[in-house]
Amino acid sequence: MKYLIKWSKEGDMRYISHLDIMRLFQRAFKRTGIRLKYTEGYSPHPKMSIAQPLSLGYTSRGEYFEFETQEDLDPEAIRQRMEDAMPEGIRMLSCTVLKETKKAAGALITRGDYDVGVRLAKPEEYEKLREAADWFLSQPSVIIQKVQKKSGKIKEIDIREKVRALEIDSQDDYLLMKLKVDTGSASNLNPEVLLQILRERMGISGGEMETRIERAEMYAESAEGAEIPLYLLK
Amino acid sequence: MFEYQSELEQKIARSVMRVEKPARYIGGELHAVRKPYDRVSMRVAFGFPDLYEIGMSNLGLQILYKVLNDIPDVQCERVYAPDVDFEAIMREEEIPLYTLETKRAVKEADIFAITVGYEMLVTNVLNMIDLAGMEMYAKDRGEEDPFIIIGGPCTYNPEPIAEFADAFSIGEGEEVWPEIMEKLREWKASGAPKIEFLKALCEIEGMYVPRFYEFDYNGDGTIREIRKLYDKAPDHIEKRIIRDMDSAPFPTSPVVPFISTVHDRAVVEIFRGCTRGCRFCQAGMIYRPVRERSPEKIREIVEEQLKATGYEELSILSLSTGDYSRVEELVTDLMRLCRESDVSMSLPSLRLDSFSFKVMDEIQGYKKSGLTFAVEAGSQRLRNVINKDITEEHIYSASRQAFELGWHSIKLYFMAGLPGETDEDLAGIADIARNIMNIYKEVNGKIGRLSIHVSVSNFVPKPHTPFQWFPQDTDEEFSRKHELVKNLIKPMKCVRLSYHDSATSYLEGVLARGDRRMCKTLVEAVRLGCKFDGWREHFDYEKWMQAFRNTGVDPDFYARRAWGYDEILPWDLIGTGVDKEFYLSENEKARRGEITKDCREGCQLCGVNRVFDC
Ligand code: SF4
Numbered sequence: 001m002k003y004l005i006k007w008s009k010e011g012d013m014r015y016i017s018h019l020d021i022m023r024l025f026q027r028a029f030k031r032t033g034i035r036l037k038y039t040e041g042y043s044p045h046p047k048m049s050i051a052q053p054l055s056l057g058y059t060s061r062g063e064y065f066e067f068e069t070q071e072d073l074d075p076e077a078i079r080q081r082m083e084d085a086m087p088e089g090i091r092m093l094s095c096t097v098l099k100e101t102k103k104a105a106g107a108l109i110t111r112g113d114y115d116v117g118v119r120l121a122k123p124e125e126y127e128k129l130r131e132a133a134d135w136f137l138s139q140p141s142v143i144i145q146k147v148q149k150k151s152g153k154i155k156e157i158d159i160r161e162k163v164r165a166l167e168i169d170s171q172d173d174y175l176l177m178k179l180k181v182d183t184g185s186a187s188n189l190n191p192e193v194l195l196q197i198l199r200e201r202m203g204i205s206g207g208e209m210e211t212r213i214e215r216a217e218m219y220a221e222s223a224e225g226a227e228i229p230l231y232l233l234k
Numbered sequence: 235m236f237e238y239q240s241e242l243e244q245k246i247a248r249s250v251m252r253v254e255k256p257a258r259y260i261g262g263e264l265h266a267v268r269k270p271y272d273r274v275s276m277r278v279a280f281g282f283p284d285l286y287e288i289g290m291s292n293l294g295l296q297i298l299y300k301v302l303n304d305i306p307d308v309q310c311e312r313v314y315a316p317d318v319d320f321e322a323i324m325r326e327e328e329i330p331l332y333t334l335e336t337k338r339a340v341k342e343a344d345i346f347a348i349t350v351g352y353e354m355l356v357t358n359v360l361n362m363i364d365l366a367g368m369e370m371y372a373k374d375r376g377e378e379d380p381f382i383i384i385g386g387p388c389t390y391n392p393e394p395i396a397e398f399a400d401a402f403s404i405g406e407g408e409e410v411w412p413e414i415m416e417k418l419r420e421w422k423a424s425g426a427p428k429i430e431f432l433k434a435l436c437e438i439e440g441m442y443v444p445r446f447y448e449f450d451y452n453g454d455g456t457i458r459e460i461r462k463l464y465d466k467a468p469d470h471i472e473k474r475i476i477r478d479m480d481s482a483p484f485p486t487s488p489v490v491p492f493i494s495t496v497h498d499r500a501v502v503e504i505f506r507g508c509t510r511g512c513r514f515c516q517a518g519m520i521y522r523p524v525r526e527r528s529p530e531k532i533r534e535i536v537e538e539q540l541k542a543t544g545y546e547e548l549s550i551l552s553l554s555t556g557d558y559s560r561v562e563e564l565v566t567d568l569m570r571l572c573r574e575s576d577v578s579m580s581l582p583s584l585r586l587d588s589f590s591f592k593v594m595d596e597i598q599g600y601k602k603s604g605l606t607f608a609v610e611a612g613s614q615r616l617r618n619v620i621n622k623d624i625t626e627e628h629i630y631s632a633s634r635q636a637f638e639l640g641w642h643s644i645k646l647y648f649m650a651g652l653p654g655e656t657d658e659d660l661a662g663i664a665d666i667a668r669n670i671m672n673i674y675k676e677v678n679g680k681i682g683r684l685s686i687h688v689s690v691s692n693f694v695p696k697p698h699t700p701f702q703w704f705p706q707d708t709d710e711e712f713s714r715k716h717e718l719v720k721n722l723i724k725p726m727k728c729v730r731l732s733y734h735d736s737a738t739s740y741l742e743g744v745l746a747r748g749d750r751r752m753c754k755t756l757v758e759a760v761r762l763g764c765k766f767d768g769w770r771e772h773f774d775y776e777k778w779m780q781a782f783r784n785t786g787v788d789p790d791f792y793a794r795r796a797w798g799y800d801e802i803l804p805w806d807l808i809g810t811g812v813d814k815e816f817y818l819s820e821n822e823k824a825r826r827g828e829i830t831k832d833c834r835e836g837c838q839l840c841g842v843n844r845v846f847d848c
Binding site: 011012013016017020023024027028029031056057085086088174 | 235236248250251256257260261262263264266490492493494540541542543544545546576
């Protein structure tokens, strides 16, 4: 049976890389005794994957992990056993059964929501940040140049069209930006890229802005064409 | 979003994203122990003076972590040496050395314990003390600083680092640490000054408090006398050992790292000690006598450990697997267990007989890594001198068998600079490689895929061995010998040669037999920037030599001198249970080329059984 676990990465777990998280899950399964299905072929590996790997340093309350087991098990029982096998800071929020399609659920992701906490060195800079955000939203397009990894060619990318919403809330001693951005294989934006644009507009360096980034949720398009949180996927 | 437990935690959070592998510095791994503050009355920061990946692979530390945390009100926390990138940031941001479990400064702990397994780690020990914000010399530290207690194999000669430690724990730590904690509990309740705790430690067997002893020297630099400065300090500090391996604590839920480490797998120690009596080998002497864990207990540990960790690989640990008395039964059983639970197995140092070939044939990956022989010396004559019980006939017949079974690679370990070694013995190294090559040709008709790896290390005379009095070769001699072997091996294209760095071996030799006068040299070396000396990319020989010059200490005095039998040795205070007379007679037998049999075939009267049961 194929399952989807929604999980969270909290606190210091943000420093654990994608590769290490994969190993953590693999060993957690071993500890629970839940046997995963393996791929066939010369070097079989367990059928499991993490959707849209999170950048090092980000926390998340909307991570997803899909896998296939050898036996059919109650999803809630899986969730509980995995939760017990994990160290503090990695929590299993829900587990649902997925249709056994070829395509990974992670490949259906189109959007990601992020909470970005921003702390600035000087109080007057908060106003500048709001201005920079307003400027960004008022632009028809904001182009950045990106060097292609493989070819080394420079590609122009419009960041503006990838940002679907950007709201700013004042908190006690920081600003909270709520972002809805393209996420997925077709179009993707790492919030850090947007922050860099805002910093350039404000004329400050990375060292003058302390940030905390948390992924809140990821969405996919349902059969009916609506954008739904991944855990509602059938 | 920006909440932190403490200012220190905030600084750490801001810094670790700027360094390589932040996961080294954050803790939080599976089975890491963190007790509620109000339940903890004593804190031990346990330090390992090398990188996280190395330290996490150290079984000794995992054992003592368990032993200490098994005491309800004790919190044992880990601390490893930060890599140079993080160290620079720590100094710049004023982040003191902190523990992974609670992210509190080491300086706030009651005890800063450090385990030292290798001479080249001593600068890291000092650097860690400095990073913790403490004075390196014990005498300069204050009443509010933690006690620094150093243990590990390197402390069988504690003198080069004697002035930095408040106390040393000599030998195996499982039993002694709970005793130390009891003394600490009493001392904390008493409110007495620190010195009273150190005096109390003298009541525990195996504890050495260096400030209670003073060394006097003769005009020629040798030791004239060791004087006690506290009359209740012991005259002789005998090592501590575990007598019964089955009841000894062993971690079944070790801390499982997030990042991959050197030995990222389940591990079970099957026995301690070795009976073979190789005369150069310190491990063979200091870990006497042999104590085995029963196959039943081993199996129990393995089952629990695999369940608790989810590791995909199991390794068994000892000085030589093949010497375990019930090795066939044990290995067969563990192999079955591993197969059932989808775990791969690695079996170091099996003896090469028909059973082990069967085993190795079953274990995947073995053929690729190849056969390994620790030959140590190139001639039977020299192997007799060092008492290495391996014959060329055995090597050749085992190689032939391996080749017939379809193996293609062999690794041979040798040493250069052994006492009484001649160029003929060195030429023997190439001869052995050639003979193996010819056997392969006989079996396969051609050289084809054969690969022979000859690894030559440099002989370093170590304390508490029969060879402790011998001078070490000079750099030039080592280099000449390496060249000699290299030229003889060169015509054989299938043979690859590697050898150890002579300068590193020299310094290792100097530190191994050093005395208290060397403490100031180590401080100077650290001041000059020496650290991670075991790492080729960091080791700076010139700086070390400058440190010796600046402090007026002659390194040759320690490494290149023939020490006298009647000299007081810097490590004479420390006992391994083996008599000095035994080392002496073994040294004499070496000079005569006589062998001493494996003591499983009859006791060789090394003396250990007067203190411990054999
Ligand atoms: S006392 Fe005898 S049996 Fe025991 S380790 Fe020494 S030589 Fe071997």
